[in-house]
Amino acid sequence: xxxxxxRKRLSAYLHGxxxxxxxxxVAEHLMICRRCRDEYEEIKFGALMAARLSDxxxxxxxxxxxxxxxxxxxxxxxxxxxxxxxxxxxxxIALAGAATLALAFGVFWFYPRAPRPGWDVTRIEGAPKIxxxxxxxxxxxxxxxxxxxxxxxxxxxxxxxxxQVQVDPGSRVRLVEAKADEHRLxxxxxxxxxxxxxxxxxxxVDTPSAVAVxxxxxxxxxxxxxxxGLLSVVAGWVAFEWQGRESFVPAMAMCVTRPRLGPGTxxxxxxxxxxxxxxxxxxxxxxxSDARSNALQTTLAKSRKRDALTLWHLLARTDGDDRLRVxxxxxxxxxxxxxxxxxxxxxxxxxxLDLWWEKLELGSAEWWRxxxxxxxxxxx
Amino acid sequence: xxxxxxxxxxxGEGRLIEACQRGDREAFRELFEAHKDRVxxxxxxxxGDESAARDVTQQVFLKLFTSIAGFRQESNFKTWLYxxxxxxxxxxxxKRRRLIPFDFFRPASGDERDEDCxxxxxxxxxxxxxxxxxxxxxxxxxxxxxxxAQLKPKLRMAIVLxxxxxxxxxxxxxxxxxxxxxxxxxLNRGHKALAQKLAHLRK
Numbered sequence: 001x002x003x004x005x006x007r008k009r010l011s012a013y014l015h016g017x018x019x020x021x022x023x024x025x026v027a028e029h030l031m032i033c034r035r036c037r038d039e040y041e042e043i044k045f046g047a048l049m050a051a052r053l054s055d056x057x058x059x060x061x062x063x064x065x066x067x068x069x070x071x072x073x074x075x076x077x078x079x080x081x082x083x084x085x086x087x088x089x090x091x092x093i094a095l096a097g098a099a100t101l102a103l104a105f106g107v108f109w110f111y112p113r114a115p116r117p118g119w120d121v122t123r124i125e126g127a128p129k130i131x132x133x134x135x136x137x138x139x140x141x142x143x144x145x146x147x148x149x150x151x152x153x154x155x156x157x158x159x160x161x162x163x164q165v166q167v168d169p170g171s172r173v174r175l176v177e178a179k180a181d182e183h184r185l186x187x188x189x190x191x192x193x194x195x196x197x198x199x200x201x202x203x204x205v206d207t208p209s210a211v212a213v214x215x216x217x218x219x220x221x222x223x224x225x226x227x228x229g230l231l232s233v234v235a236g237w238v239a240f241e242w243q244g245r246e247s248f249v250p251a252m253a254m255c256v257t258r259p260r261l262g263p264g265t266x267x268x269x270x271x272x273x274x275x276x277x278x279x280x281x282x283x284x285x286x287x288x289s290d291a292r293s294n295a296l297q298t299t300l301a302k303s304r305k306r307d308a309l310t311l312w313h314l315l316a317r318t319d320g321d322d323r324l325r326v327x328x329x330x331x332x333x334x335x336x337x338x339x340x341x342x343x344x345x346x347x348x349x350x351x352x353l354d355l356w357w358e359k360l361e362l363g364s365a366e367w368w369r370x371x372x373x374x375x376x377x378x379x380x
Numbered sequence: 381x382x383x384x385x386x387x388x389x390x391x392g393e394g395r396l397i398e399a400c401q402r403g404d405r406e407a408f409r410e411l412f413e414a415h416k417d418r419v420x421x422x423x424x425x426x427x428g429d430e431s432a433a434r435d436v437t438q439q440v441f442l443k444l445f446t447s448i449a450g451f452r453q454e455s456n457f458k459t460w461l462y463x464x465x466x467x468x469x470x471x472x473x474x475k476r477r478r479l480i481p482f483d484f485f486r487p488a489s490g491d492e493r494d495e496d497c498x499x500x501x502x503x504x505x506x507x508x509x510x511x512x513x514x515x516x517x518x519x520x521x522x523x524x525x526x527x528x529a530q531l532k533p534k535l536r537m538a539i540v541l542x543x544x545x546x547x548x549x550x551x552x553x554x555x556x557x558x559x560x561x562x563x564x565x566x567l568n569r570g571h572k573a574l575a576q577k578l579a580h581l582r583k
Contacts, residue, residue: 011567011568015549017560049575050543050571050574053543062437066416066434067413070442
């Protein structure tokens with residue numbers, strides 16, 4: 001672990017300007033140091049505000065009259081001084097022409113043979129395979145290739161320079177994209193444990209029913225034969241997204257994702273069994289059915305203050321009387337700010353929901369919305 | 381942009397610069413047209429004042445015109461241009477501080493807006509689907525601009541180059557004539573100062 005404080009490096013970390021090993025040390029330090037984490041939150045907020053300006057203000061257009069004014073000033077300044085070495089120019093032009101030709105030839109010759117980008121793979125145990133080839137001690141997983149582990153194999157993927165993923169036995173993982181700003185795997189089945197130290201939204205995992213978007217964290221992701229997935233977050237945050245439906249999952253929380261339904265409602269792993277079972281029924285039951293209504297009733301009745309995370313997500317997944325019931329229970333557990341009226345919540349006012357989120361003390365809503373650019377599309 | 385397009389753009393700019401070095405006035409006009417909005421944006425966001433931004437932009441291009449013969453193509457032209465802008469902004473700041481308080485980033489009121497180039501005119505704002513949301517964003521951005529105006533000039537310039545021009549730390553270090561560590565430090569301090577000045581928007 002990295003024990004020295006990292007305050008001076010925080011903006012560079014946020015902007016992805018640190019070397020990978022340095023970035024990793026900062027990420028590790030932030031997990032253990034409250035002081036630096038608080039400072040990071042402050043810097044992120046400042047960065048969010050600054051980024052807001054560039055989002056909202058288009059590039060300004062210079063006044064049309066500027067050239068006329070400038071031309072007058074140029075007249076007074078006279079012509080620019082000519083270069084002192086004109087005799088060398090033909091030689092330079094010839095050399096530049098030759099260099100251009102050589103470059104064009106090089107591109108033509110090498111481009112078709114350039115290997116697809118890939119990530120290093122290390123065998124941990126057994127005989128993991130990339131395609132049909134067994135990985136020795138190390139191998140290379142290239143874009144489009146599958147890494148497959150049988151019941152007794154395990155391997156580690158080095159995610160570019162931003163993290164590591166351990167692939168457990170019985171898994172199929174494909175490398176989808178290996179760009180500097182988009183690192184993407186697809187987990188078809190099995191289990192993987194990811195530890196990512198890059199700034200948020202650089203690492204994605206496609207599953208059959210949702211995309212896990214790293215927001216700076218460590219987590220475990222499992223996908224069963226039926227395509228159902230389970231996300232457990234160890235540190236930081238992960239967003240689970242599918243067709244506009246999103247769940248934000250903090251450390252010590254979990255979220256199930258199901259084919260055709262997408263991410264379910266997240267919950268803390270220490271929630272009661274009754275709460276978890278009722279929530280599972282609510283997530284899959286048909287809208288308007290008695291089963292769903294009863295499951296919601298149980299979920300609300302068994303909720304603790306800590307389960308406000310789940311109830312906050314339920315506000316967006318219910319409507320009418322059901323939403324009002326969720327509102328009332330959440331208001332008992334975490335009283336909303338004065339601006340967050342029942343009317344605002346009933347109409348699905350995003351700003352009001354964000355304000356209430358702030359009261360949950362799980363981190364600022366702005367904090368993760370700073371990364372809320374469009375998510376690159378699911379499996380290509 | 382694809383690599384080929386970037387190379388072809390650079391080659392085109394290289395030819396333009398060579399023509400400027402030969403004293404070709406039309407080529408200089410073309411170079412001016414290609415970069416005027418870039419220079420104007422940095423100057424305007426730094427000074428927050430159209431008259432100061434006008435002075436800075438004119439001085440930058442005048443210096444460009446008189447010294448372009450000495451520019452060597454192995455350097456990056458845009459970085460050189462940003463360096464001229466940053467220096468000119470600092471000079472303008474020092475000059476005006478001696479005369480009158482610099483009225484940074486004052487949002488133009490209805491009567492004061494210049495049809496050509498308002499500092500934060502409504503027409504500059506990107507289209508938003510909802511008028512209310514647009515107004516709310518306008519209000520927040522005005523607060524951010526005001527906070528930015530209160531930053532120390534070096535911190536403000538770092539924020540402007542990073543967020544309006546999207547420069548890397550390396551590019552900023554070249555443009556500002558300092559190390560990447562100093563760039564990181566200025567951004568750190570700038571972010572913190574903005575966060576403190578805008579703390580009321582956090583809740």
